[in-house]
Amino acid sequence: MEEGFALWANPSSPHAEGRKAKAALEDARERIKKALGWDGELIFTSGASEALWIALNRTKAQRRIISAVEHDAVFRAAPDAEVFGDETAMDANTILCVQHVNSETGVINPVGQMVETVKPTGAVLLTDCSQSAGKLTLPSADMLVVSAHKFGGPIGIGALLVRDFNLLEPGGGHERGYRQGTENMPAALGMAAALEAGEWVTTAEQRSAFAEQLGSRILTFGDQTDYIFALTHPSFSAQALLIRLDAMGFAVSAGSACSSGTLKKSRVLDAFGVSDEVAARTIRVSIGWNTTPNELEQFAEAWASLS
DSSP states (O other): OHHHHHTOOOTTOOSHHHHHHHHHHHHHHHHHHHHHTOOSEEEEESSHHHHHHHHHHSBSOSEEEEOTTOOHHHHHHOTTOEEOOTTOOOOTTEEEEOOSBOTTTOBBOOHHHHHHHHGGGTOEEEEEOTTTTTTSOOOOOSEEEEEGGGGTOOTTOEEEEESOGGGBOOOSSBGGGTBOSOOOHHHHHHHHHHHHHOOOSSOHHHHHHHHHHHGGGEEOOSSBOSSEEEEEOSSOOHHHHHHHHHHTTOOOBSSOTTSTTSOSOOHHHHHTTOOHHHHTTEEEEEOOTTOOHHHHHHHHHHHHHOO
16 A cells, blocks of 8 residues: 555546556556456445445346345445345346345355356346455355455455446446546555455464354354354343453444444344344454454453353
8 A cells, every 4th residue: 555655646647647556556456356266347446335336226237136134235225125035036137136244144145056046047146245255265246346354455445346347337437437436546456465465364273163162152044154253142232242342352243343333133133033132132253364363262261251
């Protein structure tokens, strides 16, 4: 990012400084695509929320369907969308949005299998990979959403990966005409660097051992990541847990991190069938790229002390 700030100019400007900035931006774009194993197009955005809005509102498909456990940003971007059910039929005029990894429970949705199911219908498959990019192999969907700060990059930049620009209606003077606003080139360089660094401080074995220490208090609903957990306490409310753990030096949340300041029941936990009583005692515990093994041990001890 320091390199980007040192040569910063508007990447759309035709003068020499603008051309230097443009070259740096395009280099970052190609590095990110390579790191993610993506051979389609990439539109830089201000984050996952904007990328989801572009995908759901600039799509050429007229019918929007979303899963019941999507992030709130999806529901805000498409407030009139249908919620996917067992009997939902799709066609070439449909876009289906299903997240790859749930941000509150760590559940891994079988998006790879859904690609094979959706493809024959002609529908567009959009998947929110905010919680999996840089950590898991990404599914081969038509459009993918990624967010830099989820894998150690800067806050305020993300991307919409698009298999083919023909899936979207253009609408803006930047990013090949699919986005408004001057590109954040320094942050794009930071995003590329974070993806290329891409190493966890903790090993998969250490994260698995941590999950075993937490034991039956983790709510599970299927295939599960080893870095996001919905953790329930037998007696303390989620708000009490947040206060106590914060005093011990641990940053956790209740529900989506973007709405954890509210006291409402998590819509996601409700969709997963968690009772009101259990949801009220459930917090989200996420392991970051820079979380150390010692911090995991300290948290497990702190959690065991809450009685």
